[in-house]
Each structure stands twice: as structure tokens, then as C-alpha cells.
Amino acid sequence: DQGQSTFNKSASMFNLAVSLQNGEGVEKNLDEALKWCKRAAEAGSTEPKFSLATSFYSGSNGVQEDKAMAVTWLQRAGAESDRPDALAMLGHLFINGDGVDKDAKRGVEYMEKAAEQGHPQSQTWFGVMYRNGSDGVVQHVEMCLKWLEKAAEQGEAEAQNVLGLHYLQTEKYEKSVSHWEKAAEQGKTTAQLGLGLCYANGLGVEINIETSLDFILKAAEGGDEHALQTRAPAMQALFQHAVSMTDASIAN
Secondary structure, eight states, X not given: OHHHHHHHHHHHHHHHHHHHHHTSSSOOOHHHHHHHHHHHHHHXXXXXXXXXXXXXXXXXTTOOOOHHHHHHHHHHHHTSTTOHHXXXXXXXXXXXXXXXXXXXHHHHHHHHHHHHTTXXXXXXXXXXXXXXXXXXXXXXXXXXXXXXXXXXXXXXXXXXXXXXXXXXXXXXXXXXXXXXXXXXXXXXXHHHHHHXXXXXXXXXXXXXXXXXXXXXXXXXXXXXXXXXXXXXXXXXXXXXXXXXXXXXXXXX
């Protein structure tokens, strides 16, 4: 139909813009790339609109930095249901007054739309805001957990990490360990340190000094300051554990 034909034309124009931008199969030409990207955006698809927005925001791909223009293209992209990342970016800009007059209420509305459309970073942001009660969001534990769990289900490491901390503080240690294990696998150093402390103290898991030290060392290697401070005492604890095991073996 006509709508599909227009979309296909827009996609073709945007593909040409990307090729010109990167010099793929054609000679690199940023001016031509910008021209075709604008044509593609005017034809209706959201991808070129978001591309223009990020280019104007950062002053890249042959355009000068123009945050007001970036906001214009973000608003056009955000009006489409398939670009929650555009809504999320708009939210941050309005909350921080970056390129626009600061308007926390409006920013939160954009972030909420992005979160409702399944954007995991926005869901995490909402969870943290409901946890702390900031940026115009009233503290609310149930809403905090709702959004963090949604983000965690999508594999968002920061959401998993914050949930791990929440469940540690509320003494639901097995849940804490479960979320921290997932975050730690993604290299989240605070989750690695948290697991180290759980294994050291038997919180949600059996005490295992060796596993505790492994997690603490991983966190330290990742640059976590608390892990760096904890490393020496953890190694001392492992040494003492090894000595006691040796003594027990000799006694038997």
C-alpha cells in the first residue's frame, strides 16, 4: 500500500545516507549524507529522525552542535511508538535543562512514556527515583520495585544491582544474591562486591571464603574503591580459614 511504499522509500534514502556517512560502497560525503538523512526523515520513518537528533546534539556527522534542533527531531521521533529511546533522551534533556529550559515535570512525563514502552534504562531510572524520592517523583517502594523488576527482566544490570541492594537491606538475602549474580555476570563491580560480602557472611548462601574472595578480587580489578579497601582483610580471612582447615586436618 501507499504507506508501506513511503516507508520503503524512506528506508532506502536513510540507507543511502548511512553509506555516504561511512563511505560504504560510495565515496564518503557528509553533506550529501545529511541531505539524504533529512529527506528520509521528512518521508516519515523514525530512524533518520533519531539519527539527526543525536547528530545535532553531539555536533557530529557533518553538522554543528545545535541542541534546540536536536530536541525538535527528538520530539518528532518520540511521537512514534517505536522509539522510546528518543523519549528517554528528551526526558533527560528536560530534567537537566540541557538544550532546553529545565522542566522536571515534563521530563518525567517523557521518561514515563519511555518506561511504559519498555525502555529498560528509563524503567531503571524510574525505579531509582521512586527509591530515593527525587526529580519530582515521590518516594514509593512498590513503584520502585515494579519498575526495577521490569528492567531487570530485560537484563538491565543497574536494575539488578539496585534490587540486590534493596533485598539485602530488607533481609531477603536469597533474592539479593539472585539479582547480584546476574548483575555480576555483566561486570557490575558493586554486585560483585555484594556477592563477596554475602559469601563471607552466609547471607542467602552458605559461607564460602574462597568464593567471597574471588568476587571481591573481581570487583577490585574492575576499580571498585570499596572492594580495593576490602581486598586485604578478605585475603587475611582466607589465610586464616586455610590455617584453621589445616589444623583441623592435622587434629584428625
